[in-house]
Amino acid sequence: xxxxxxxxxxxxxxxxxxxxxxxxxxxxxxAPETVPLMLTESGMSTSGSSxxxxxxxxxxxxxxxxxxPGKALLLSAIMPGTGELYAGNKLKxxxxxxxxxxxxxxxxxxxxxxxxxxxxxxxxxxVNFDPDKYREYEFRLAGMDYGDSGAYNGDMATWTELSWxxxxxxxxxxxxxxxxxxDEEREDDWSLDQQFYEMIGKYIHQFGVGxxxxxxxxxxxxxxxxxxxxxxxxxxxxxxxxxxxxxxNKLLKYSAWGYNLALLNHVASALDxxxxxxxxxxxAKADLGFxxxxxxxxxxxxxxxxxxx
Numbered sequence: 001x002x003x004x005x006x007x008x009x010x011x012x013x014x015x016x017x018x019x020x021x022x023x024x025x026x027x028x029x030x031a032p033e034t035v036p037l038m039l040t041e042s043g044m045s046t047s048g049s050s051x052x053x054x055x056x057x058x059x060x061x062x063x064x065x066x067x068x069p070g071k072a073l074l075l076s077a078i079m080p081g082t083g084e085l086y087a088g089n090k091l092k093x094x095x096x097x098x099x100x101x102x103x104x105x106x107x108x109x110x111x112x113x114x115x116x117x118x119x120x121x122x123x124x125x126x127v128n129f130d131p132d133k134y135r136e137y138e139f140r141l142a143g144m145d146y147g148d149s150g151a152y153n154g155d156m157a158t159w160t161e162l163s164w165x166x167x168x169x170x171x172x173x174x175x176x177x178x179x180x181x182x183d184e185e186r187e188d189d190w191s192l193d194q195q196f197y198e199m200i201g202k203y204i205h206q207f208g209v210g211x212x213x214x215x216x217x218x219x220x221x222x223x224x225x226x227x228x229x230x231x232x233x234x235x236x237x238x239x240x241x242x243x244x245x246x247x248x249n250k251l252l253k254y255s256a257w258g259y260n261l262a263l264l265n266h267v268a269s270a271l272d273x274x275x276x277x278x279x280x281x282x283x284a285k286a287d288l289g290f291x292x293x294x295x296x297x298x299x300x301x302x303x304x305x306x307x308x309x
Contacts (some may be wrong), residue, residue, distance in 0.1 A: 076154030083273025134210030
């Protein structure tokens with residue numbers, strides 16, 4: 001959403017330049033002397049009585065010279081299609097407005113579907129992943145002399161109080177890269193809660209033992225080998241979980257595509273509306289010219305095309 005605001009701000013700045021050829025932008029958009037004129041032409045008095053439709057005169061000025069490219073640009077920047085309607089092109093207005101509706105419909109729909117799928121995989125993990133099962137495995141490995149600090153001789157309660165920097169000196173050098181957040185940490189920090197759900201599926205070699213269908217701790221065969229002492233089994237629950245996460249991410253990506261389409265539509269409509277007004281005012285033109293330019297101590301004939309709008 002921040003990108004949309006930035007682009008709109010840039011378009012407003014450009015529109016101010018386009019509209020500033022005679023008066024200030026505010027005066028061009030809301031010139032006091034034009035209000036009575038519009039009311040008079042539409043049959044509406046300044047007291048409020050109506051004999052016509054003031055909006056028809058606004059959206060389709062009778063004289064193309066009354067059109068303002070800056071105003072058209074700003075209108076379409078705010079709502080795609082309105083600048084084209086102001087310029088008198090109803091077909092383009094319908095197209096840009098239709099794209100806008102389609103884009104934001106996709107944003108809302110796919111975002112909602114993605115979030116529903118996100119809730120689904122989180123609920124699945126809450127039921128099928130046991131953090132305590134993983135922490136016991138971590139504690140057992142710490143006591144098997146795999147780390148630089150040797151075997152850990154403390155109890156489980158003391159182990160849980162250690163910092164992660166201290167823990168990894170007792171854990172195997174390979175496969176243990178992330179600390180699993182506690183329930184309290186997840187409640188206090190939303191980002192840690194998101195990391196929890198990402199890590200238990202993404203780093204399967206470290207956290208795979210936490211899934212309920214993973215083999216229980218076996219003191220006789222706890223690891224793969226000395227150089228890779230981490231979970232190397234298969235968890236069907238983790239695969240199902242990662243499939244849910246993938247579905248959620250795809251849906252949220254589709255939502256992001258819809259947002260980018262809406263952003264592009266604002267820019268395209270704004271530029272098109274301004275260009276259409278320039279065409280209507282007959283200020284857009286292409287000039288083909290010929291001239292001689294010096295090259296290697298000689299005059300060379302060249303042709304050039306200049307496009308102005």
